Amino acid sequence: xxxxxxxxxxxxxxxxxxxxxxxxxxxxxxxxxxxxxxxxxxxxxxxxxxxxxxxxxxxxxxxxxxxxxxxxxxxxxxxxxxxxxxxxxxxxxxxxxxxxxxxxxxxxxxxxxxxxxxxxxxxxxxxxxxxxxxxxxxxxxxxxxxxxxxxxxxxxxxxxxxxxxxxxxxxxxxxxxxxxxxxxxxxxxxxxxxxxxxxxxxxxxxxxxxxxxxxxxxxxxxxxxxxxxxxxxxxxxxxxxxxxxxxxxxxxxxxxxxxxxxxxxxxxxxxxxxxxxxxxxxxxxxxxxxxxxxxxxxxxxxxxxxxxxxxxxxxxxxxxxxxxxxxxxxxxxxxxxxxxxxxxxxxxxxxxxxxxxxxxxxxxxxxxxxxxxxxxxxxxxxxx
Numbered sequence: 268x269x270x271x272x273x274x275x276x277x278x279x280x281x282x283x284x285x286x287x288x289x290x291x292x293x294x295x296x297x298x299x300x301x302x303x304x305x306x307x308x309x310x311x312x313x314x315x316x317x318x319x320x321x322x323x324x325x326x327x328x329x330x331x332x333x334x335x336x337x338x339x340x341x342x343x344x345x346x347x348x349x350x351x352x353x354x355x356x357x358x359x360x361x362x363x364x365x366x367x368x369x370x371x372x373x374x375x376x377x378x379x380x381x382x383x384x385x386x387x388x389x390x391x392x393x394x395x396x397x398x399x400x401x402x403x404x405x406x407x408x409x410x411x412x413x414x415x416x417x418x419x420x421x422x423x424x425x426x427x428x429x430x431x432x433x434x435x436x437x438x439x440x441x442x443x444x445x446x447x448x449x450x451x452x453x454x455x456x457x458x459x460x461x462x463x464x465x466x467x468x469x470x471x472x473x474x475x476x477x478x479x480x481x482x483x484x485x486x487x488x489x490x491x492x493x494x495x496x497x498x499x500x501x502x503x504x505x506x507x508x509x510x511x512x513x514x515x516x517x518x519x520x521x522x523x524x525x526x527x528x529x530x531x532x533x534x535x536x537x538x539x540x541x542x543x544x545x546x547x548x549x550x551x552x553x554x555x556x557x558x559x560x561x562x563x564x565x566x567x568x569x570x571x572x573x574x575x576x577x578x579x580x581x582x583x584x585x586x587x588x589x590x591x592x593x594x595x596x597x598x599x600x601x602x603x604x605x606x607x608x609x610x611x612x613x614x615x616x617x618x619x620x621x622x623x624x625x626x627x628x629x630x631x632x633x634x635x636x637x638x639x640x641x642x643x644x645x646x647x648x649x650x651x
Contacts, residue, residue: 299469301328306395310334311471315400320542320560323588323597324375324464325403332471333380333401335443335506339433339491347475349415349459353429353496356420363475366461369410369418374456375594376481377404377562378488381511381532384628384637390521392634399540399641404560404595407479409461413453416497421449425497428452430478432491445489446501447480451533456481456593459492481593482565484532484635486511507531513635520630535564537624538638539571539598539616546643551650554603557584559641562595563618570617571598577611578640590619607649614641 295305297313304314311332319329344363351359380401382394395401412428427446436442451457460479461468468474473490480487486506501507512529539561544550557575561568567590572581584600604610616624628639 317542330403351419354422354425373408378485381484385634407460429496430489431494441505536638537563537618537622539614544645552647560595561616566618568596574613
């Protein structure tokens with residue numbers, strides 16, 4: 268089985284200094300990537316520095332990477348096969364060419380690690396101490412899962428789709444297998460993506476094919492997909508239970524959850540992130556533009572408000588891009604501070620269903636779904 272919590276805490280403590288040093292200068296180079304914040308090198312867990320978030324689509328070479336177990340050996344395009352089985356009338360073995368012959372769809376969608384922002388929780392929780400950068404927005408394209416299941420003749424009794432990738436567990440680490448309700452699998456935006464931002468998926472992001480489940484946690488979007496299984500019940504392996512479950516009811520910080528009161532994470536919450544200025548940076552006193560992005564899972568972003576005085580007063584930021592579900596919207600607001608000093612800047616998003624980013628994120632033992640109002644500190648100095 269996986270490391271227990273005491274072992275994980277020990278590992279965090281032992282590696283904290285080196286990780287902080289890496290995060291400080293973002294100088295770690297991985298093939299095919301810009302310098303990224305390195306949390307692990309095998310399996311690769313790479314966080315995007317916030318300064319790279321300056322466009323609607325996150326460039327592939329700046330997109331974060333999250334892997335639970337080491338990635339599989341490279342898969343040759345000609346050798347790839349996707350098995351579709353379970354509660355279907357016809358088991359399929361589809362090649363990459365077969366998948367490319369199906370109608371292709373595209374969707375801009377955010378992928379966010381369920382633990383993005385975990386490093387901000389207090390008291391601290393085990394796991395990778397992600398900051399703001401385990402997230403990215405890309406355009407994904409490939410056949411719809413609904414078209415693939417239609418070919419196989421999915422049974423009316425099937426209620427879930429189980430997805431397995433080519434990566435396999437090491438030693439006692441379990442295989443990474445996920446299930447999602449068939450209703451979400453059949454949504455027209457749920458894809459077996461072959462391309463990312465108009466190019467074939469890189470190996471780090473799931474080549475030849477990965478599941479894209481728009482609006483849901485990134486864990487649902489399994490990489491290197493080799494099997495889709497229609498089933499009456501969800502998979503009950505580690506990465507479905509107890510992994511990636513969230514308390515039904517709010518807990519006092521620092522207390523354990525009851526297993527019977529945990530539920531599978533699905534849609535993501537509303538949140539915004541400030542990308543400029545960076546936290547604890549310094550700048551010359553004068554006009555500046557505050558920038559960031561916001562997204563809301565299956566909802567769309569309605570507005571973003573910004574405060575430059577720690578929350579006493581708020582102004583509405585200007586949003587760019589279409590008001591779409593699944594994708595983020597960039598925002599910006601001009602600011603003309605009159606005095607030097609230290610300022611606390613806050614951002615707060617509201618989505619199309621009326622959800623508002625909370626002042627305090629609900630603490631939970633796994634550090635999932637951090638979405639508190641974002642805050643950065645900046646020191647403005649008079650020019651010499």
